[in-house]
Amino acid sequence: MPLITYQTLHPGLSIDCVIFGFYQKEIKVLVLKLKNFEKWSLPGGFVDQTKDVDDEATNILKRRTGLKNVFLRQFHLFGDVKRNSDAHINALFNSKIIDNDSLIWFKQRFVTVGYYALIPFSPSQIFTPDNLSESCEWRSLKDIPEMILDHKEIIDSAHKTLKKELNYQPIGLNLLPEQFTMSELQAVYETILEKPLDRRNFRRKILNFAMLIPTKKQRVGGAYRSPYLYQFDLDKYHLALQNGLSSGW
Amino acid sequence: MPLITYQTLHPGLSIDCVIFGFYQKEIKVLVLKLKNFEKWSLPGGFVDQTKDVDDEATNILKRRTGLKNVFLRQFHLFGDVKRNSDAHINALFNSKIIDNDSLIWFKQRFVTVGYYALIPFSPSQIFTPDNLSESCEWRSLKDIPEMILDHKEIIDSAHKTLKKELNYQPIGLNLLPEQFTMSELQAVYETILEKPLDRRNFRRKILNFAMLIPTKKQRVGGAYRSPYLYQFDLDKYHLALQNGLSSGW
DNA sequence: ACAAAAGTGTTATTTCTACACCCATGC
DNA sequence: GCATGGGTGTAGAAATAACACTTTTGT
Incomplete structure (x- = not known):
């Protein structure tokens, strides 16, 4: 056969x-x-x-x-x-x-x-x-x-x-665990774009998209200062996937 | 056959x-x-x-x-x-x-x-x-x-x-005659986007792309005040076609 | 104590948006 | 003279880019 x-x-x-x-x-x-x-x-x-x-x-x-x-x-x-x-x-x-x-x-x-x-x-x-x-x-x-x-x-x-x-659509939902740190999300962007981004500007821009929910929890157990954890607002994330992010015209 | x-x-x-x-x-x-x-x-x-x-x-x-x-x-x-x-x-x-x-x-x-x-x-x-x-x-x-x-x-x-x-690429080169007015170019954008744009803001944004060469000539013969004519800077236009316009990240 | 990562804010610049008046032309 | 389209600028808001110090934690 x-x-x-x-x-x-x-x-x-x-x-x-x-x-x-x-x-x-x-x-x-x-x-x-x-x-x-x-x-x-x-x-x-x-x-x-x-x-x-x-x-x-x-x-x-x-x-x-x-x-x-x-x-x-x-x-x-x-x-x-x-x-x-x-x-x-x-x-x-x-x-x-x-x-x-x-x-x-x-x-x-x-x-x-x-x-x-x-x-x-x-x-x-x-x-x-x-x-x-x-x-x-x-x-x-x-x-x-x-x-x-x-x-x-x-x-x-x-x-x-x-x-x-990446310029039109949110990313990260499927690439990261449910809860993740800002640095982890930034690393996704930096890796895909193949260039470094400023931490503070990245944070501001991402938060302006209003797709992230800050949890008050912190990543436990890691070395150094414990970062805060975030998760995606699924409704807003999927809405942005459909409609695209701010586009220009 | x-x-x-x-x-x-x-x-x-x-x-x-x-x-x-x-x-x-x-x-x-x-x-x-x-x-x-x-x-x-x-x-x-x-x-x-x-x-x-x-x-x-x-x-x-x-x-x-x-x-x-x-x-x-x-x-x-x-x-x-x-x-x-x-x-x-x-x-x-x-x-x-x-x-x-x-x-x-x-x-x-x-x-x-x-x-x-x-x-x-x-x-x-x-x-x-x-x-x-x-x-x-x-x-x-x-x-x-x-x-x-x-x-x-x-x-x-x-x-x-x-x-x-339209958000990433220049447009108009193939749709308009070699020389055209700002209004004509704006009409292309408005038509494709299916929404009106502000004349002054459109002009500023388009000119910032630095792809247009203003000729000092004016459209002759039309009714009303004669508009200035522009033409595309072909080198910059094709460069923008390849590299895309300002993108976001 | 120190090394490494994380949190945070300000300023200058640029871009965006909204908006109104005068000018040239043909009728 | 009037209707129509064309030219132009500004002020407030928002986004962007550049930049440094302090805090937490493990070792």
Whole structure:
């Protein structure tokens, strides 16, 4: 039996997901390692003819990583001819990742739709990769392993999109624990933007968005002075996600 | 001979272009009317397997409307299942727009990539529609005729994207003649944003972008006081297109 | 005591918003 | 002369950018 029932799939169309996490002042990206293959890949897959593409993105992510209920944002269609590579497919075939029946499917020219999402990171998190994949790991954006096809460019494009979106949309809800310190939130911004921000100005600007609820609690146990904890006002956060932040015109 | 050599086309993938123009304080959209068919459509088409999707968008636009050298921006992939409609394809078949050989091609499930562009409007402009189409016309965004499939939603989505892009990118170069008055530029913004702007504040803000060159000339012949003419500083305009305008963080 | 992170406020500059009067032109 | 659109400035409010000292805590 072939790996996939190709008859029901949308031909020449794939989906790739760039899943961002955040840990210790680094942006992490979720990548999969195929069995018997030296390169890594994004969690991706194909589109069932009977399902909406956006829904399939969610389904694929779940199938390949075990992640559920992730809100994915479509950001670009990658449609260059040269993104396909016969050499790559042959290598997959030689590594027995693709069987004979599947070869004709994989040798098609593919275009792929990129989706990205931000999810909570936990270093001990266990993913349940599909049985094609040997492992599913977080890797630092600065330290992405060798990726198949144009997956590195897809990651870079997603990061660029995210940087831009930061100007219109709130961020952090999915990247941080429920309660977090101002410094932690600032670190998220600094990391994504790849530049340092002034502590006092950051605090003022973020608080002006009126999306944060200061709790009177403080982070216990850490070294040095205990910082205050904040949490998001979920209503206002989601409202801002929909309407965007102050925009200009 | 079938209309298209389907063997060389990427299956299940189409492109639709939303071409915006601007005239008399209205946003115009370029739409095509098929022969023997009561509904209108966006200029769109299929993707050759051997060509980049982005390039094919330009090619398709030229083929269907005669427009050359238009810079198209990809903005969304429309991939819902329900956007396809057997009834629609049957209607096209009954109207002899699709022949027997083509039917199997058109009955596929399609996803479509949306592109948009802003081009100069001239009321007397002659388009050279392909021979499937009866005419190619500018229609007001407020007065879009009945469109096939989800083309109306594609137009609305493009407009929404454009509104958002206005905060990051300069606009007007392709929509206005080489020299234009401040009021004309303001009208472009007001029309796209669908809201009035203060004349003096608009002027100040736009001039702060440092993309406009004031000519000392004035528009001749018009009624009432003669306005000054401006033109874009092309270098700075294109720089701003690439880098975006002031963004926030 | 000291090293490291956290809390906090002011000032100067820039940007934003709201608003009104006079000018040029064609009729 | 009048209707219409075009040109221009200011004052108050808000946002931004730059900047330093004190407090808490663990070692």
